[in-house]
Amino acid sequence: MSSLLYDSPGPITRRRERIGSIIGGALVLALVALAVWYAAGRGVFELDRWDVLFDPPKNQSAADVWTSMVLKGLGATLRAAAVAAPLALVAGLLLALLRTARHAWLRLPAVVIIELFRGLPVLLMMFFGLLGFGWDAFGAVVFGLTVYNMAIIAEILRAGLAALPKGQTEAAYAVGLSRTQTLFSILLPQAVRIMLPSLISQLVVLLKDSSLGFIVGYAELLKSIQNNAQYFGNQYFIALFVVGGTIYLVVNITLSRLAVWIQKRSTRTSRGPIAPRV
Amino acid sequence: MNVIFDNIPAYLTGFLMTLKLSLVSGILALICGLFLAAFRVSPLTPLRALATTYVELLRNTPLTIVFFFLVFVAPQFGILAPLGFWTAVIALSAYTAAFVCEAVRSGINSVQFGQAEAARAIGLTFGQSLSLVILPQAVRTVIPPLINVFIALAKNTSVAAGFATVELMASGRRLATANPADTVWVLVGVALFYLAITIPAGILAGVVERKVAFAR
Structure with missing residues (x-):
């Protein structure tokens, strides 16, 4: 792939790019993992934080929540x-x-x-x-x-x-x-x-x-x-x-x-x- | 009409806050946007993907939602952005950075292919062709749209009024509730202060556009 900034890479450059991509990818993944780990530590993924979407408390049905958001809100x-x-x-x-x-x-x-x-x-x-x-x-x-x-x-x-x-x-x-x-x-x-x-x-x-x-x-x-x-x-x-x-x-x-x-x-x-x- | 002149100090306090917000978030957005643009044109796929995702997400999200996230949602997982000024700065610069990135990227892409090829053909290195051939041309095309991005930023600072920052819009709203008989004039005053930023900046964008225009 040739672009404005660089010619189609040769074998050495391709290897360098691959190594760079792997390092960069690992860094990005590590960042995402860190964010997920942090969020999990704060209990973001626990069920009682999400059940409002399918089994809300206070005797309301999930349909009520979705109606109020999608039908009324949107x-x-x-x-x-x-x-x-x-x-x-x-x-x-x-x-x-x-x-x-x-x-x-x-x-x-x-x-x-x-x-x-x-x-x-x-x-x-x-x-x-x-x-x-x-x-x-x-x-x-x-x-x-x-x-x-x-x-x-x-x-x-x-x-x-x-x-x-x-x-x-x-x-x-x-x-x-x-x-x-x-x-x-x-x-x-x-x-x-x-x-x-x-x-x-x-x-x-x-x-x-x-x-x-x-x-x-x-x-x-x-x-x-x-x-x-x-x-x-x-x-x-x-x-x-x-x-x-x-x-x-x-x-x-x-x-x-x-x-x-x-x-x-x-x-x-x-x-x-x-x-x-x- | 008099209500405007009577409340000049209140307007000015808000106006200065709006200027401060625009300047601080403008500088931050410029720095982040340049990094994002560098990621977007880089040969490394993960960085490109990261920047593309960020830009696509932020460009299709209303600014109000970014504020809403910082003020109401982020505290739920323990991220407490200091309320008021800095919340506004973070939201505004995160949002504007995506648009800065797009403006810079399209500027780089607007440089003709042959220019870069010729630079490489006469043996310039990557750094040389970037700094001597591509960037000088890209900067010319980038500046007018960039000024427009900053005009939009100045207008967008008004959203902070809804989230506990007392800038021009919020002080206007306070004045309007304090002077219920003259609300229209109070708001006209607010409008004049916004125009004092946006119209000169718009004229500047036009002048720069004509100055840097060159035959392609």
């Missing part, structure tokens, strides 16, 4: 994301159109809105909804997610429009399409297509940020972990956290993989980059 997380995502997409599209408008008096407000919301923490926007406008937690979460992500989506779509070859517009005008027709039937479909990976990874960010609802008092997945742990006893925090964390990871990694897959699939056409999103 359900609330997904509901906030499912309401905010379409709103952010529509508002982002609108902003992107304004941002690329010909008249400065249309462009300027869009630039200000995008720059403003891009530079502010999502949590602050949620507090605007909660404390500033006096909405309930759900409204605040949706508001925060929507205004931040619409600004990012507007930027993604603008980048997509800017990445299209100029000939597309020229050809559309040449066959007599109006400006609006060009935008909606020629440019936007292509821009959305090449920026689809970025749009999906932005959805991952939106889903991740929905966990900020925990701070503004929205009863989502994280809150349901805390509620369960407080009801059944703090020793169950680990088991409940493992379940909750796994749910987040599965959902997000699936979406991220989807983005990468779509990007790979569309390499035959011109492609936009997946911008790293934090």
